[in-house]
Amino acid sequence: MERAEKRVVVESLQAAFAGAGSIVVAQNSGLTVADFETLRKQVRDVGGKVKVAKNRLAKLALKETDTADISSLFTGPTIVAYAEDPMAAPKIAAKFAEKNQKFVILGGAMGATALDVENVKALATMPSLDQLRATLAGMLKQPGTRIASVVQAPGGQIARVLAAYADKSAA
Numbered sequence: 001m002e003r004a005e006k007r008v009v010v011e012s013l014q015a016a017f018a019g020a021g022s023i024v025v026a027q028n029s030g031l032t033v034a035d036f037e038t039l040r041k042q043v044r045d046v047g048g049k050v051k052v053a054k055n056r057l058a059k060l061a062l063k064e065t066d067t068a069d070i071s072s073l074f075t076g077p078t079i080v081a082y083a084e085d086p087m088a089a090p091k092i093a094a095k096f097a098e099k100n101q102k103f104v105i106l107g108g109a110m111g112a113t114a115l116d117v118e119n120v121k122a123l124a125t126m127p128s129l130d131q132l133r134a135t136l137a138g139m140l141k142q143p144g145t146r147i148a149s150v151v152q153a154p155g156g157q158i159a160r161v162l163a164a165y166a167d168k169s170a171a
Contacts, residue, residue: 006057013053013061013080020048021086024093024108024120025073028052031102039081039103042092048083068114073106086110087128094124 017023028036040050053061055074062071083089090108097103108115115123127135 009053009057010061010064013051013058014064016049016051016080016082017061017065017067019084020067020082020089021084022082022089022108022110022115022123023067023070024081024089025070025106026079026081026093026097027104027106028077028079029102029104031100035100035103036079039079039092039096042096043081043083043089046083046085046088046092048081048085048089048092050079050081052077052079066112068109068112070107070109070114073108078106079103085129087123087126090120090123091128094121 043050058074059071081089081093097105108120
């Protein structure tokens with residue numbers, strides 16, 4: 001690879017790392033092409049990407065970004081998965097690692113915070129941003145529904161009392 005090609009690769013990795021909500025670094029120890037394409041498709045479906053880059057170039061790209069220094073993770077054959085949604089890449093990588101023993105998560109980063117293997121797995125178990133928004137909207141809607149039912153209750157009780165008197169008078 002010539003120097004100009006290396007510069008282009010480093011610049012593309014810098015742009016990817018800068019725009020990523022989370023980055024997962026994993027070790028690829030013998031994944032088949034079909035397995036790797038499956039992983040790529042799953043990450044692409046959630047708006048992310050998977051890249052195989054030379055470790056030295058990935059380390060150079062990390063130096064020029066605000067991303068946490070995770071250069072120590074780049075040893076041996078590594079794969080980088082990233083997405084704008086901070087939960088997407090860790091979820092897919094953790095699920096893929098459970099099914100494929102040859103895919104081992106080494107760690108990652110979430111902005112300026114470095115993540116170890118346990119942190120990446122913890123992120124994978126958290127609900128996505130859309131799920132959190134739906135839960136919050138449901139929680140905000142629920143008190144309004146309760147207030148409406150409490151306000152309606154006295155009027156309903158008065159109507160039942162009047163109906164009982166009307167039934168008593170008719171009888």
